[in-house]
Amino acid sequence: MGHGPAVKLGKDEAAAYKTKLGVKMFIGYTIVYFTFIIINATNPKAMEATIMGQTAAVLWGFGLISLALIQAVIYNHLCTKAESDMNS
Amino acid sequence: MIYAQSPLAIGLFITFVAFVLGLSFYLGRRTSSASGYYAAGGNVHWFTNGIAFAGDYLSAASFLGICGMIATSGFDGWMYSIGYLAGWVVALFLVAEPMKRLGKYTFTDALDSKFNSKSIQLTAAISTLLVSVFYLIPQMVGAGVLVQPLLGLPHWVGVCIVGVVVTIIVATAGMASTTYVQFFKGSLLLIMSTVLVILVLSRGLSTTPENNGVAYHDFKPLTATAALEISDPGYTVVAGLDSAFGQANFVKLAKDGKESIWKLSQTEAGYNLEQTLYVTTKADGTKLYNGAAKDSGEFFPVGHVKELRMDGKEVITTGAVGPFAYLSAIKDSTIVLWGKTYIVEGQEKTEVFFQKPTPGSRILRPGLKFKVDNATPTETFNFVSLMLALFCGTAALPHILIRYYTVPSQAAARKSTIVAIAAIGFFYILTLFMGVGAMTNGVINLTDNNMSAPLLALSFGVVLFSIISSLAFATVLGTVSGLIVAASGAVAHDLMDNYFNMKMSDHGKVRAGKISAVVVGVIAIYLGIMFEGMNVSFLVGWAFAVAASANLPAILMLLFWSKTTARGISASIIVGIVSSLGLILISPDMWALYGLLPADAPISFNSPAAISIPLSIIALVVISLLTQKDINRGHDVETA
Known part of the structure; x- marks a missing residue:
C-alpha cells in the first residue's frame, strides 16, 4: 500500500476549526459568484449600467477576483492564528 | 502573411528549451526515490509551489485562448477568466489541506485513504488518465498551431518537439523538474504580460492604430x-x-x-x-x-x-x-x-x-458569445452549466491536485494556494487588457484569434513578439509536463503499484513512473497529430466537465459526509465520467463536428455539468446508503 502523506505530518488540532471556517468562506464566495452568474443569465442588460465610470459587469469581475484574494488572505490569517493557538 | 519567422524568436525558443532540459538533467541526478519523483521530495517552498501552480494552470487555453476570445467577443471571453479563478476558491477552502493530509503521490491516494479499495484505485486512476489525456490533446494541438508562425515548421513537428522535450523533462526528474520549470515559466509569464499591458496603456487608444510602424488599413466606405x-x-x-x-x-x-x-x-x-x-x-x-x-x-x-x-x-x-x-x-x-x-x-x-x-x-458586458439576451431556458441553462463546470472543475484536475504533495505541510499547501490565487487572479486581470488591446490595435488575425496576444506584442516590435511567443510555447511545455506527471502517476503508482499490487522497490517505482511518462508522451504526440485542426476548446471543456463531474463530488463527499463508502465513491466516478462524456457526445456542438445539423442533436445544450454533477452526487449517496454494511464490516469488504 502506498497511502499516507509523502512527508510526515504532525497532528493538527486546528483541523476542525479550519474546515468549518473554509466551508463558511466557500459558501460566502459561492453566493456572490452565482448571484453574478444569475444576473448575467436573466438580466444581462443590467450589467451594462455605468457605475464609477465602468460597466457593472467589469466591476463585478474585478470584485470577484479581488474578493477571492481578500477572503484567501483573511482565511490564511485566521488559520495561522488557530494553528498557533491550538497546536502550541 | 500576418507573421513571419523571427531569428530572435527561434533563438529564444532554443535557449529556453536548452535551459529547461539542463535543469531537468541537473535535478534528475538528485531524484532517485519515489517521493522525489512523484512529489519532488515534498519539500518545495510554498511560494515556489504557488507560482508553479500558476505555471501549471495558465495553459495555452488561458494565455492564447482567453485573450483571443476577449479580442473577438469582449467580456464573454473574460467570463472564462472569472470562472477559472473562482475554481481556486473551491480548491483553497475545501480541498487544499485535506488533499495534503490524506494523499501521498496522486489524487487516487487521497480518495482511497480511508478505504484501501480496489474499485476506487481503478476508477480514480481511469478518471485521472481520461482528464489528463483530454487536457493533453488541446495543449499538443496548441503547440502545433504555435510552432507554425514561430519556427515555420509544420504542425506535426511542433507536436513532436513538445512531446519529446516534455517527456525528457518528466522522465529525468519527474515532479522536481516539472515544478521548477513551472515556477520559471509562471514567473516569466506574469512579468512579460505585465510589460505588455503597461505598453498597451502607454499607447492608449486611437482610431488609426499603428502596428509596429505600419499604418492601419484604411477602411473607405x-x-x-x-x-x-x-x-x-x-x-x-x-x-x-x-x-x-x-x-x-x-x-x-x-x-x-x-x-x-x-x-x-x-x-x-x-x-x-x-x-x-x-x-x-x-x-x-x-x-x-x-x-x-x-x-x-x-x-x-x-x-x-x-x-x-x-x-x-x-x-x-x-x-x-x-x-x-x-x-x-x-x-x-x-x-x-x-x-x-x-x-x-x-x-x-x-x-x-x-x-x-x-x-x-x-x-464590456456578457452576451456577444453566450446567448443570454432574450435567451430560451435551454440557452440560459447552457450558460449557467458552463459557469458551474468552470467553478467546480479546477479543484478536481489531477495535475493541479498532485502539486499539494510537493510541499511539506498543510499550512504550506494553503499558502501556496493563496499565492496561486494572487498570481492567477492578477494574470486574469491582465488578460482583459491584453484582449481588449488586441481588439483595438489592429492585430487580430480573423482566421485564428488564438494568436491575438502574440500579435499584440508584435505591434510593439519583434523583440517583445519573440519573447511572448516563446513564453506561449513555454506555457504548453509547462502544462504538458504537469499532465504527464499526473498521468504517469496514475499508471505506475495507482494501477501498477496499488491496483495490480506489483511488488516494486523504491527504485523500481521511479523506473515505472519514467517508463509510464515515456508511453504517455508517445500517446500524447500521436493524439496531438491526429486531432490537428480540431477546435481545442471542445477538449478543454471535456476535461473540465469530466473532472467536475467525476472527481469533485467524490472528493467533497469523502471529506464532508461520514456515510460515504468506497463503492459510493466508485459509482460516483463512473456515473460522472459516463454522464458528462455521454452528454457531450450527443450535444449540438458535437453534432456539427460529425457533419450533422446541430438542431438534430438529441439534446439542445453543450455544457453537461449542471446535469452530470448532480447525477454523480446522487449515485454516491444512493450507493453509499445501500452499502453502509461495508463500513460496519471494515476494510476487508471494501477491498473485495
Whole structure:
C-alpha cells in the first residue's frame, strides 16, 4: 500500500476549526459568484449600467477576483492564528 | 502573411528549451526515490509551489485562448477568466489541506485513504488518465498551431518537439523538474504580460492604430444606387444582387484586377458598402485570402475603434491612460468587431468576415458569445452549466491536485494556494487588457484569434513578439509536463503499484513512473497529430466537465459526509465520467463536428455539468446508503 502523506505530518488540532471556517468562506464566495452568474443569465442588460465610470459587469469581475484574494488572505490569517493557538 | 519567422524568436525558443532540459538533467541526478519523483521530495517552498501552480494552470487555453476570445467577443471571453479563478476558491477552502493530509503521490491516494479499495484505485486512476489525456490533446494541438508562425515548421513537428522535450523533462526528474520549470515559466509569464499591458496603456487608444510602424488599413466606405452603380467608378460589379453574394447582402466588386467583397446596407438612396475580408476555398481545396495567396499580405490584421470618446468628447487618440480610464474610454466608444458568414457559389465556399460596429458598453458586458439576451431556458441553462463546470472543475484536475504533495505541510499547501490565487487572479486581470488591446490595435488575425496576444506584442516590435511567443510555447511545455506527471502517476503508482499490487522497490517505482511518462508522451504526440485542426476548446471543456463531474463530488463527499463508502465513491466516478462524456457526445456542438445539423442533436445544450454533477452526487449517496454494511464490516469488504 502506498497511502499516507509523502512527508510526515504532525497532528493538527486546528483541523476542525479550519474546515468549518473554509466551508463558511466557500459558501460566502459561492453566493456572490452565482448571484453574478444569475444576473448575467436573466438580466444581462443590467450589467451594462455605468457605475464609477465602468460597466457593472467589469466591476463585478474585478470584485470577484479581488474578493477571492481578500477572503484567501483573511482565511490564511485566521488559520495561522488557530494553528498557533491550538497546536502550541 | 500576418507573421513571419523571427531569428530572435527561434533563438529564444532554443535557449529556453536548452535551459529547461539542463535543469531537468541537473535535478534528475538528485531524484532517485519515489517521493522525489512523484512529489519532488515534498519539500518545495510554498511560494515556489504557488507560482508553479500558476505555471501549471495558465495553459495555452488561458494565455492564447482567453485573450483571443476577449479580442473577438469582449467580456464573454473574460467570463472564462472569472470562472477559472473562482475554481481556486473551491480548491483553497475545501480541498487544499485535506488533499495534503490524506494523499501521498496522486489524487487516487487521497480518495482511497480511508478505504484501501480496489474499485476506487481503478476508477480514480481511469478518471485521472481520461482528464489528463483530454487536457493533453488541446495543449499538443496548441503547440502545433504555435510552432507554425514561430519556427515555420509544420504542425506535426511542433507536436513532436513538445512531446519529446516534455517527456525528457518528466522522465529525468519527474515532479522536481516539472515544478521548477513551472515556477520559471509562471514567473516569466506574469512579468512579460505585465510589460505588455503597461505598453498597451502607454499607447492608449486611437482610431488609426499603428502596428509596429505600419499604418492601419484604411477602411473607405462606398455608396451605390439602387441599381448598384458604385460611387467610385473604378469598381465594376463581379457578383451582384442576384448572385449568392447578393442574396446574403454582399456584393463582389473588382478594381485594377483585384476582387473584393463588400457588405451592403440599404439606405433611402440605395446602398452603403463596407469592406470585408474573405477566405475562398476552391473546389480543389486551395485557399485564397482576400483573393490572393496566404503569404501575399492581402489578408491584413484588423481591430479598431470606430468612434473614440473620452471624458464625453470625441477624440482620435487618448494618449497614455491608466487602466480604469482605458476601460472607461472603451465603454464610451464604438468598436468594430467582426461577424462571419459563409457563402457557397458553385464549387467555391467563401468565408466572409464583415464589420460589426458595436458600442463599448455592449462589449464590456456578457452576451456577444453566450446567448443570454432574450435567451430560451435551454440557452440560459447552457450558460449557467458552463459557469458551474468552470467553478467546480479546477479543484478536481489531477495535475493541479498532485502539486499539494510537493510541499511539506498543510499550512504550506494553503499558502501556496493563496499565492496561486494572487498570481492567477492578477494574470486574469491582465488578460482583459491584453484582449481588449488586441481588439483595438489592429492585430487580430480573423482566421485564428488564438494568436491575438502574440500579435499584440508584435505591434510593439519583434523583440517583445519573440519573447511572448516563446513564453506561449513555454506555457504548453509547462502544462504538458504537469499532465504527464499526473498521468504517469496514475499508471505506475495507482494501477501498477496499488491496483495490480506489483511488488516494486523504491527504485523500481521511479523506473515505472519514467517508463509510464515515456508511453504517455508517445500517446500524447500521436493524439496531438491526429486531432490537428480540431477546435481545442471542445477538449478543454471535456476535461473540465469530466473532472467536475467525476472527481469533485467524490472528493467533497469523502471529506464532508461520514456515510460515504468506497463503492459510493466508485459509482460516483463512473456515473460522472459516463454522464458528462455521454452528454457531450450527443450535444449540438458535437453534432456539427460529425457533419450533422446541430438542431438534430438529441439534446439542445453543450455544457453537461449542471446535469452530470448532480447525477454523480446522487449515485454516491444512493450507493453509499445501500452499502453502509461495508463500513460496519471494515476494510476487508471494501477491498473485495
